[in-house]
Amino acid sequence: MKRQRQTRITDIAAAAGVSAMTVSRALRGIEGVSEAKRAEIVSLAKRLNYVPDMTARALTLANTNLVGIALPTLFNDVFADVLSGMRATFRNAGIATVIETTDYDPVVEAEWVERLLSWRPAGIVLTGFDHLPAVRERLAKVQIPVVEIWDWRPDPIDLCVGMDHEAAGRALGAYVHGLGYRRPAFIGAIKGRDTRAERRLVGLSGAFHQPLQVFRPHQSNAFEAGMAGGRMMMEAGERPDVVFCLNDHIAFGALMACRGFGLNVPDDIGIVGFNGLPITNVLPVELTTMLTPRREMGVMAARAILSRLNGVSTPRHRCLIGTVVPGATVRRQ
């Protein structure tokens, strides 16, 4: 369906009896137009329902104020938090954001990157480091700032603001190991989907000097996955004395599953979450977890891009750290 012809800048120019350039200047607030004429043009533009055409503007300026952001999912307050900080920062800088969810699929991400690039974005934010080689190559060649967030690796495409999840797992594991737990388990998701979680698992193993017993429910919802994982754990042979969960929502589901089986937390089994989401503040028992600097991460990622856009130098790496939140779902020394 062909779009209806919109009011153009020349229509206003004709109506006002001036040149298109004067209208352009007037509407953009650029000097070189008398105040009387500017007021007249602005009111005329409003009356004629004029809407500037960014596609044309982008064409002449060879530049847009768009930043694309790829996240794995929106069904996770973690990314909503990151996004919130990021968008607020970009908005204050007059930059519009375009969001995409990849559902943890690098192919979806790759297709999105191609689509996005064709809109000439000013910057790109990607979650994690699991990209197709083609994406890395493409973005390495394009001269626009790229930030990889949430995860942390030594070799970002361009910039990186994230967490060392292996170190986080190690820190959290060390804390719990220090409390005397010796038979750890892990409830996660489908193998290989969430690489960050897998790396935390590596860190946990390191802290316990042994591999963890791993349960991988396939439910897509975190609460349900947690409950299913908890049940798998109950029905497994050897019962662990503590279970680390991919995130707090899974931990909550696991907690409910354990209670359903008549187990006492933390006396019979310890439960540990990850992220420190608000739900932990309303649980019947305070969840032991690790608070992650999500909003801050979003803000810093946005600032990194803004620095690049303004030609200010910015460190290639930013490695933030989480904070262990001692709770009552593990027995304390």
Added chain:
Amino acid sequence: MKRQRQTRITDIAAAAGVSAMTVSRALRGIEGVSEAKRAEIVSLAKRLNYVPDMTARALTLANTNLVGIALPTLFNDVFADVLSGMRATFRNAGIATVIETTDYDPVVEAEWVERLLSWRPAGIVLTGFDHLPAVRERLAKVQIPVVEIWDWRPDPIDLCVGMDHEAAGRALGAYVHGLGYRRPAFIGAIKGRDTRAERRLVGLSGAFHQPLQVFRPHQSNAFEAGMAGGRMMMEAGERPDVVFCLNDHIAFGALMACRGFGLNVPDDIGIVGFNGLPITNVLPVELTTMLTPRREMGVMAARAILSRLNGVSTPRHRCLIGTVVPGATVRRQ
């Protein structure tokens, strides 16, 4: 910062020794190019890292494949569900989506609409009916499909796919009233923020033939708001016999608060949620709630826009309904 000069279609044309038009045809898969030449051009485009420029394409075609979607928040699985259905449908139709969150602020929405319109979108999706008059006027004039979702009203700007929240409240209230409850309360959010919730409240009052005792915690997180609301309720004078919550997450928080005060649910007090989110499947006691057709709503909203774009006639209104989920947080007859 001026963007680096990208490979243009004419660069490829020069390299291949053909005209720009032939390259354009070859890359878009339009007939009129021999297979041999097309293959050569495609491989050349890849080698030269060519990225088509949508801003230029949109300019000539006076058309984009973008649909803008405004949602109040992403910190709510309801909208994540709606969005999921909508994006999947649009994606299958080859349409890209641009998301914005308004944080329930009509002013933010209005600013976004202006920004979006300047990108010449093919369609617009708005949540609810709380728009600035200027937005209604603007969108009524623009000849692009607009769908208002989630809520339902007789006078949409263009199209409407939603729920009659007053009727939903009445239905849910009638069910609970029928169970013998007579002193209803409501835990919501800041007054006037979520208009749909307010209209459900109206429906509830209707079903009970009396106004509800209303508690409005100010916490932004739903879990925390629920717990705070529950506490407010405990500390209030007259104790209700049943409390309706704005959504399931608030209901969970309220449930925890009630338990914290030593109350038994449902014997001492009934608790009712809204939406039927997955968390209800892992709660220690099955939550009485109303299941809302969120994903379906997203799919239908997207289809409505697609119909318009394809010139197919589509009904102006679509009114979906929720389903009462009888749970164990109210005593059953």
Added chain:
DNA sequence: ACAAACAACGTTAGCGTTAACGTAGCTGCT
């Protein structure tokens, strides 16, 4: 054998906007 039909291209012009440059008229100074 010759026109008609067709496939495979090329040419032109235009989409709406803005950077860069040009120009007219006025002001103030010597």
Added chain:
DNA sequence: AGCAGCTACGTTAACGCTAACGTTGTTTGT
């Protein structure tokens, strides 16, 4: 008076791409 320096505009060309139309060479039908 004459000129520099300013303000307030206008003109031109270009951004990258594609619709519409034009052109060439080849095939097909009779």
